[in-house]
Amino acid sequence: MATKTSAEIIRDGLWNNNPALVQVLGLCPLLAVTSTVVNALGLGLATLMVLMGSNLAVSLIRNFVGESVRLPAFVMIIASFVTCAELLMQAFTYELYQILGIFIPLIVTNCTILGRADAFASKNRPGPAVLDGAMMGLGFLAVLIVLGGMRELLGQGTLFADMNLLLGPMAADWVVRPFENYPDMLFMVLPPGAFVGLGLLIALKNGIDNHLEARRKAESPEPATSGSKRVRVTGNVS
Amino acid sequence: MAFVQQSSPHAHNARPTSRVMLWVIIATLPGLMAQTLFFGWGNLINVVWCIAVALASEAAFLKLRRKPVAFFLKDNTAAVTGLLLGLSLPQFAPWWVSAIAVITAIVIAKQLYGGLGSNPFNPAMVGYALVLISFPVAMTTNWAEAAMLFQGAPGFGETLARILSASQTTVDGWTMATPLGEYKHKIASHTATEVLAHPTFGDGIARGWEWVNAAFLAGGLLLVFLRIITWHIPAGFLGALMVMSLAFGANADQYAPLSLHLLAGGTMLGAFFIATDPVSAATSHQGKLIYGAGIGILIYIIRSWGNYPDAVAFSVLLMNFAVPFIDYYTPPRAYGHHKARRGLPGKNQG
Numbered sequence: 291m292a293t294k295t296s297a298e299i300i301r302d303g304l305w306n307n308n309p310a311l312v313q314v315l316g317l318c319p320l321l322a323v324t325s326t327v328v329n330a331l332g333l334g335l336a337t338l339m340v341l342m343g344s345n346l347a348v349s350l351i352r353n354f355v356g357e358s359v360r361l362p363a364f365v366m367i368i369a370s371f372v373t374c375a376e377l378l379m380q381a382f383t384y385e386l387y388q389i390l391g392i393f394i395p396l397i398v399t400n401c402t403i404l405g406r407a408d409a410f411a412s413k414n415r416p417g418p419a420v421l422d423g424a425m426m427g428l429g430f431l432a433v434l435i436v437l438g439g440m441r442e443l444l445g446q447g448t449l450f451a452d453m454n455l456l457l458g459p460m461a462a463d464w465v466v467r468p469f470e471n472y473p474d475m476l477f478m479v480l481p482p483g484a485f486v487g488l489g490l491l492i493a494l495k496n497g498i499d500n501h502l503e504a505r506r507k508a509e510s511p512e513p514a515t516s517g518s519k520r521v522r523v524t525g526n527v528s
Numbered sequence: 529m530a531f532v533q534q535s536s537p538h539a540h541n542a543r544p545t546s547r548v549m550l551w552v553i554i555a556t557l558p559g560l561m562a563q564t565l566f567f568g569w570g571n572l573i574n575v576v577w578c579i580a581v582a583l584a585s586e587a588a589f590l591k592l593r594r595k596p597v598a599f600f601l602k603d604n605t606a607a608v609t610g611l612l613l614g615l616s617l618p619q620f621a622p623w624w625v626s627a628i629a630v631i632t633a634i635v636i637a638k639q640l641y642g643g644l645g646s647n648p649f650n651p652a653m654v655g656y657a658l659v660l661i662s663f664p665v666a667m668t669t670n671w672a673e674a675a676m677l678f679q680g681a682p683g684f685g686e687t688l689a690r691i692l693s694a695s696q697t698t699v700d701g702w703t704m705a706t707p708l709g710e711y712k713h714k715i716a717s718h719t720a721t722e723v724l725a726h727p728t729f730g731d732g733i734a735r736g737w738e739w740v741n742a743a744f745l746a747g748g749l750l751l752v753f754l755r756i757i758t759w760h761i762p763a764g765f766l767g768a769l770m771v772m773s774l775a776f777g778a779n780a781d782q783y784a785p786l787s788l789h790l791l792a793g794g795t796m797l798g799a800f801f802i803a804t805d806p807v808s809a810a811t812s813h814q815g816k817l818i819y820g821a822g823i824g825i826l827i828y829i830i831r832s833w834g835n836y837p838d839a840v841a842f843s844v845l846l847m848n849f850a851v852p853f854i855d856y857y858t859p860p861r862a863y864g865h866h867k868a869r870r871g872l873p874g875k876n877q878g
Binding site for chain 1: 661
């Protein structure tokens with residue numbers, strides 16, 4: 291397998307192969323907890339931490355674990371890191387831990403993490419593996435936050451409410467209320483809103499890609515490759 | 529010059545879509561008149577507002593999609609979507625609730641799926657379901673009390689002022705629980721006679737509502753007579769609702785009686801104008817019967833054992849999901865062949 295450069299790993303994780311927008315993995319937490327920015331940020335950071343840790347550990351043991359038992363071994367590693375994340379959240383952000391509830395332990399089942407462990411970390415050295423984990427995690431986190439912001443704004447008419455649950459008392463008054471007397475729009479608070487929101491984000495990403503591709507083609511038309519046949523023409527130019 | 533691509537339904541007669549839709553609009557007029565007569569100006573204002581928003585959002589999105597705006601606006605389908613929402617929303621629903629419903633219907637349910645002919649779900653009902661889920665307060669407390677126009681009902685100016693205000697609730701005294709809602713919430717702790725004493729039921733079946741439903745029935749029969757819709761979907765719909773009610777609803781102290789099911793909610797509007805949307809309904813006659821019956825059964829189930837007093841929107845949307853399945857198993861017999869083969873046309877015939 292050809293090794294990827296760091297720049298490629300970064301670009302893949304954040305955009306070209308974004309876990310949420312392109313691979314469409316980890317939908318369960320994505321749909322369930324993105325009702326506010328703080329929920330999205332909490333779950334995204336926990337996932338990011340687990341992803342980096344598991345990628346590092348998997349990469350370190352990649353030469354010592356046999357092919358047949360690799361998946362159970364990976365799951366055990368991921369589960370350990372998820373337990374760490376859960377305990378950390380219990381210790382430092384207990385209220386957020388209670389809000390996110392079952393979705394913290396469920397990070398184990400996030401396909402992005404096992405997918406990256408098997409597809410990348412088990413075939414690469416620790417350095418690139420950690421970088422890949424970080425970039426995939428950041429790509430996932432970014433989508434979570436955008437979706438969380440969208441749903442919080444449309445659903446409850448606030449932005450950055452309750453950020454103190456995660457960032458401490460200094461973030462208590464970060465909440466923005468752009469509209470007066472905003473009527474709660476339950477559709478965006480409930481999971482269907484997340485489906486619609488994610489669909490719109492995927493469409494936006496594809497739209498941007500198509501636009502860039504069209505511009506790139508317009509700027510540099512493909513040159514003729516040597517060895518290809520000429521168009522045969524008959525008749526004379528008068 | 530490039531041909532403008534027209535998608536299904538491809539009518540076999542010389543009737544263009546715009547004419548069909550115009551007849552649909554005409555056929556709703558008796559119902560709209562009955563609504564205005566019994567429930568005041570609210571529906572009329574809603575209809576005008578919803579049609580305006582529908583046309584504006586359709587035009588804006590056609591422009592964004594670089595489609596010929598005038599050509600598609602002239603087919604009247606956006607106007608019908610707006611009209612149906614205006615007829616089914618509560619009379620005093622605030623303007624922004626109606627606008628969100630219409631924009632969702634046109635932009636999300638219709639244009640994002642590819643425009644007329646490509647939408648798998650009934651656009652008007654997608655919009656209705658969205659606002660019903662999102663704004664339960666605004667969608668349940670704004671039903672007008674039945675009062676003859678010019679006899680105690682709020683006047684045009686007052687109604688307009690109410691609709692233009694931002695608040696979700698209306699002044700007490702203008703509104704009243706719908707008959708189906710009242711029956712559903714009271715029947716658990718009262719007998720049928722006690723429940724029916726509530727003024728929302730009036731002296732007949734359901735004050736005002738019975739006439740509105742009768743008017744929509746008349747308009748619907750006009751559409752059947754003109755062969756704009758076939759009888760299959762309404763027959764399946766109403767037949768299944770009656771069978772369900774006769775089978776399960778014999779005890780009026782437990783479930784709403786059949787007369788309320790048929791004449792108190794959005795039943796007739798749903799059976800003749802909403803379920804019969806040619807794009808999102810089943811295609812063959814046999815399929816239409818099954819599709820209509822499915823809606824009727826679901827309406828009875830949701831009304832009797834679900835959380836919502838009326839259920840036309842959810843039932844239609846759920847059966848829209850089933851349409852590809854129904855179409856797969858009910859292909860019509862092709863002329864000259866003995867029996868239709870199951871499955872997609874042309875797949876097995878080689």
